[in-house]
Amino acid sequence: MSDTPLIELRDITKSFGSVHALNGVDFQVLPGEVMALVGDNGAGKSTLIKCIAGTHTPDHGEILFEGREVNINGPKDAARLGIEVVYQDLALCDNLDVVQNMYLGREVARFQILNEAAMEHTTQETLKSLAVTTIRSVRQPVATLSGGQRQSVAVAKAVQWNSKLVILDEPTAALGVAQTEQVLALVRRLGEQGLSVVLVSHNLHDVFETADRITVLRLGRTVGVFERRETTQQAVVQAITAGVPTKVSGIPPSAEAQL
Amino acid sequence: MTTADVVGPDRALPPEEEQLPGGVAGLYHRAWLNLRTGNLGAIPIIVGEILVVIIFGLTATNFFTAVNFVNLITQTAGTAMLAYGVVFVLLLGEIDLSIGYLAGIGALIVAELQLPGSSWQMNGILAMLVAIAACALIGGVQGSIVAFIGVPSFVVTLGGFLIWQGVILNKLEQRGTIIIQDRWINYTDAYIFSHWLGWIIAAILTALYPISILYKLVVARGTQIAQQNWPLVALKAVGIGIAVFGTVAIANHGKIISTPEGLPLAGVIIILFFVLLTFLAKWTTFGRHVYAVGGNAEAARRAGINVSRIRVVVFMISGATAAMGGIIFAAQVNSVALTFPPGNLLLNAIAAAVIGGVSLFGGRGEVRGALLGAILIGTLQNGLNTLSVSNGWIYIITGLVLLGAVMLDTVAVRLQARSGR
Known part of the structure; x- marks a missing residue:
């Protein structure tokens, strides 16, 4: 793959007091690929995506977006670049319907008066383009949706804004088997539509079902980047728990580990 | 994996709603479905109101008189006005305990400002605007303490409750009663429209509901919210027409000694505020954000909504409606006295909103609930008084x-939760 990465993080460090959450992380996502970000608890996954989302600012290191160096100093900066995050706890309002949630905070309005027609039409188009067909009515409250449907709405909400990079934080953590499949299919579809996806997950089954490549974090460092087709779950588990034994220090971690 | 596989598991949904037949049959089906699933809307409260009217009509001799009817409207108006503000506060999942005495402060301000012979005497309309603005400002300060310092609204407005009660006590303990002579202020309660003007207003108010439906049809063309069950719309339109024209007809019938009665301005004011605030809640970005913050404040914040600003503005609305309600109450007795606010104003206002189906936990409820709740409480208390x-x-x-x-x-x-709605 020789394209310019959509986003590239180089040598990112981030400390909270004496805790070094990120210790020189390199991370890149190519256009249109699903990149999984895996690692044990405390490996730095959350901190890393928060650096991309603008919630945290890295202490050191650089972020390149489409080849240009950028500063992401807040969620608004991230949104302007086309980066959207779907957090684990969804951030949907149960009492509002699907359309209202999709446009939450970015309502189509003239002189403060809502344009419901435009919002409903676009919502329906977005859901259709993502083949989210299980939602009966876009005017039903989100409280009445199943977990998978809610996750689909949350993802569609992120995709709607011409985003280029969608970060999904544990999207299947609370879902049953069938609903997990539904969400994973949605993730694959995002990749097929040319969006880049970062999939943060504990579940290697999910990762191997969807990801093109897998980045493994361990103790705040990147210990390996795997091509999904060329690796096994066992190798990834080993990287998560013990690091990559064949890795020699000095070799840039972004060079793909061949196992 | 094909799309069909993905779609499969979630498809087993009750088909009954989608396949509802249209027309009168659809009306019946929908009513039955709503009843079973607990989606009662405003039906219980309207049924309750009709029952209360019938019971008092049969038992109290002077309940069904035109004069009492006009009284009922003006007595309800103040409570309804406060309850409107309560709706917005409750939608956020907050509470405002200060509104009873804020109403008193609003009344006190207009009474002071209209005082003849004082150096600051001003036109009654201006005085009312100043009072409303001042109470909105007070509400804004209380809201800011909630939003920016993070003190629970219960505590902040409990403080407000005591403070504004104290201010009223200080102001009126020696002065006793301040008489309100300004006719504009007194008009808010007792201005009576001439009979034919009453009929014109009735026609306009009756037209409001069809206009709102038309507005939906035009603005939201081709969307699901524009879809209507026409028999239901017709039923509602006729019901509203009967209620409004009936009100005017009865009010026009009244006579105090030889002065003819008619539709009081207070009734028109509460309907105007009802329309305005319903539009604000349902059709504006601000209203949407109020529901969002009440439903999930964290989600609203992440969506880029300025949650603090919404909180402050809502408490300002609460202060402003309290002042307006207080002015109407003061106009009823043409004065402000130590006995203000009358009765259990604060609790009646909150009860009106809650009876009207507004949730105390935020995110659920409508402005119309406050109006219906206030009418029910007003009728009940008026009827019991006449008995x-x-x-x-x-x-x-x-x-x-x-x-x-x-x-x-x-x-x-x-029931709604169980039926997945």
Whole structure:
């Protein structure tokens, strides 16, 4: 793959007091690929995506977006670049319907008066383009949706804004088997539509079902980047728990580990 | 994996809603479905109101008189006005305990500003605007303490409750009663429209509902919210027409000695505020954000909504409607006295909103609930008064109605949850 990465993080460090959450992380996502970000608890996954989302600012290191160096100093900066995050706890309002949630905070309005027609039409188009067909009515409250449907709405909400990079934080953590499949299919579809996806997950089954490549974090460092087709779950588990034994220090971690 | 596989598991949904037949059959089906699933809307409260009217009509000799009817409208107006503000506060999941005495402050300000012979005497309309603005400002300060310092609204407005009660005491303890002579201020309660003007207003108010439907059809063309069950719309339109024209007809019938009665301005004011605030809640970005913050404040914040600003503005609305309600109450007795606010104003206003189906936990409820709740409470208390029931029993019965309404609502919500709506 020789394209310019959509986003590239180089040598990112981030400390909270004496805790070094990120210790020189390199991370890149190519256009249109699903990149999984895996690692044990405390490996730095959350901190890393928060650096991309603008919630945290890295202490050191650089972020390149489409080849240009950028500063992401807040969620608004991230949104302007086309980066959207779907957090684990969804951030949907149960009492509002699907359309209202999709446009939450970015309502189509003239002189403060809502344009419901435009919002409903676009919502329906977005859901259709993502083949989210299980939602009966876009005017039903989100409280009445199943977990998978809610996750689909949350993802569609992120995709709607011409985003280029969608970060999904544990999207299947609370879902049953069938609903997990539904969400994973949605993730694959995002990749097929040319969006880049970062999939943060504990579940290697999910990762191997969807990801093109897998980045493994361990103790705040990147210990390996795997091509999904060329690796096994066992190798990834080993990287998560013990690091990559064949890795020699000095070799840039972004060079793909061949196992 | 094909799309069909993905779609499969979630498809097993009750098809009944999608396949509802249209027309009158659809109306019947929908009513039945709503009843089973606990989606009662405003039906219980309207049924309750009709029952109360029938009972008092049969038992109290002077309940069904035109004069009492006009009284009922003006007595309800103040409570309804405060309850409108309560709706917005409750939608956020907050509470405002200060509105009773804020109403008193609003009344006190207009009374002071219209005082003849004082150096600051001003036109009554201007005085009312100043009072409303001042109470909105006070509400804004209380809201800011909630939003920016993070003190629970219960505590902040409990402080407000004591503070504004104290201010009124300080101001009126020596002065006793301040008489309001300004005719504009007194008009808010007792201005009576001439009979033909009453009919014109009735026609305009009756047209409002069809206009709102038309507005939906035009603005939201081709969307699901524009879809209507036409028999239901017709039923509502006719019902509203009967209620409005009936009100004017009865009010026009009244006569105090030889002065003819008619539709009081207070009734028109509450309807105007009802329309305005409903539009604000349902059709504006601000209203949407109020519902969002009440539903999930964290989600609203992440969506880029300025949650603090919404909180402050809502408490400003609460202060402003309290002032307007207070002015109407003061105009009723043409004065402000130490006995202000009358009766259990604060609790009646909150009860009106809650009886009207507004949730105390935020995110659920409508402005119309406050109006219907205030009318029910007003009718109940007025009817019991005409039966010369003691105040103690009036409180007890109001309390029981409140309990009954909330129990019904709680059961309805549980039914809704069970039926997945």
